[in-house]
Amino acid sequence: MLLLAAALLTASMHSLGVVESPVAPAASSAVAVSTAAVVHDTGQTAAPVMTGGQIGIGDLRSDRGRAFLDDLATASPAVLATADRDDRVVATAMDAPPTAAEVTTWWSGLDAAEQVRLLHGAPVVVGNLDGVPYAVRDRANRAVLAAESADRRTLSGEAAMLGQVRESLVRDADGPRKSLITLDTRGSGRAAIALGDLATAADVTVVVPGMFFTVTGQMVDFTATAGDLYDEQATLSPVAAPAPGTGIAVVAWMGYRTPDLSNILSLDLAKTGAGRLERTVDGIRQIRDGAEPRLGIVAHSYGSTTALMALSSGRMHADSLTVLGSPGSDVTSASELAVAAGEVFVGGAHWDPIAGSGYFGTDPGAADFGSTVLDLAGGIDPADADDVFRRPVGHNDYLKPGTASLHDVALIAVGRGDLVRDQVQRGNGRGEGTVRASPDMFLVRPQDLQPRD
Structure with a gap:
């Protein structure tokens, strides 16, 4: 247990940020x-x-x-x-x-x-x-x-x-509009920034972070990551499945307090975060009453535990769920999740000691869970011979530009999970799916622990 706790600490740490006051x-x-x-x-x-x-x-x-x-x-x-x-x-x-x-x-x-x-x-x-x-x-x-x-x-x-929030809101000349939809300055803080128009987007993706993410420490990097996903989805829009609305919106949702050194082994924050995520998603749907967007959840590390709790509560549903580097949850089957049939996807990067660990319960990538395990070994996109993807490595590499994982996550978000399932079923020369956790912490390179390239 101590070894796995050390893995959770080491592989997830971008920056400790600030530790929230108990009161x-x-x-x-x-x-x-x-x-x-x-x-x-x-x-x-x-x-x-x-x-x-x-x-x-x-x-x-x-x-x-x-x-x-x-x-x-x-x-x-x-x-x-x-x-x-x-x-x-x-x-x-x-x-x-x-x-x-x-x-x-x-x-x-x-x-x-x-x-x-x-x-x-x-x-x-x-x-x-x-x-x-x-x-x-x-x-x-x-x-x-x-x-x-x-x-x-x-x-x-x-x-x-x-200051982190202000910098996160700076808009590139050719970038999407940004909206500050949550700002809570109590304690270590909460914030959520939407890229694109939540009122009109056909596809809305909510990105949920894992442990050691704080507004003070990572909001700029986290918003930039949401921007990378937005850009990848935008490039795939010609193959998107029809959905109500037009355009894309991605939410960098730092909407809950993530664990720090004082509570790294607890699920209490995941339970609180699940409730907050449920309310966020309900708000998106209520605003779009009668023309709800296709809504996907992309959750990393401890955030996947939070998202799995929310989607098994009976108070939230999603069109797709993609979990990356998941330490598991008490959900034992995809059938317990309020997610469209066949739209639960699980990614585990090479040399990620957290993915497949099952530390917090059942591994969503297990054979009998009922999810699609992404093939992230890298290779060539069959739809474009000039598009070559690299394999994500380590716990924090999943949504970086050029990775097979970012491409697959974007395909799922625009309603083309069928293409992802097809390439997994064909094998496609891209490896054999999830690489299980290794107890050897020397396999986690220092560059894997950086928030961005």
Whole structure:
């Protein structure tokens, strides 16, 4: 067990980043607070006291579900400003929110002036509610990002986190649009950046990271990886299967706290992350009601454990699931997953000590699991004799440009998993599938541990 724990630590470590405090500090927002609020000598904003049946901060602290939304919509500017800085209110919005269906119905029932008032009055809350249109969430979260970045009171750790998010949002001249759809600066932070238009894309892919990924340490690299997948999917669009919408969207979803040295062997964070992933996917579907995109999950390492939990919960479904370098989960068969028939794929790179380890339960690449095990040995694309792919090596090589794994993942994402299954069945000169974990840690080269080339 200690040997495998060492493998998990060594093979997954891009950068330790920051270790999240056991108690998350109060949510902060530098967005201006209404002058109706009272400021004491300490500099803290006191909760406005409401009388005569008006909504007060106490109502929002105790509200849940639709009541939370309705009270938010009728709160005064002073209460909104206080709510956006109140850790209990922010925790409701981010950790135990109303359902995406409730939010979608509520938001669409507001007039334009009410929507603008909420956007400007409570951007921390509005920017993180699944079911609010993504263009609105992007505006809200960017406003918070700008305000907190400019606030001289921002601590150095949070400033570094915000810097990573800002850099991740820089758009190449010929690159896709980027939207900041999640921004949570509590503790070690959470963020999600969409490349492409989630409101119109035919194919939406959510990429879920593994352990030791933090916003402060890896958001730039992780967003760039999502961009590589976006580019690969774009090149394959001529062979894409038909789906509602047009274009592609890929979400760099750092939407849960991943394990660090203090909890590397625990599944608690995977369980919490599964719930967050369920809400994210539900939000995408609710926004696209009546014209849902083809939705795929691509999950790496501990993220695969998280995704397998979510897809076996009965609260989330996907058109495809691709897990890479998986340490397993308590799911014992693909039939337990709410994924389209034949659309569960598993990749294990050469010299990846985590893939096939079954450390957290059943290996999804096992013969009796019912998945398609990707053939990642490299070789020539049968559809294009000039397209040569290299074999991914180590635990962190799967989504790098030029790899057979990136090409296969992109094919699956655009609805052409049939091409991937065909090449696996034919053998195609590309090897014999997953290479099982080796206990020899010297097989993991230092360059395999780097986030990007």
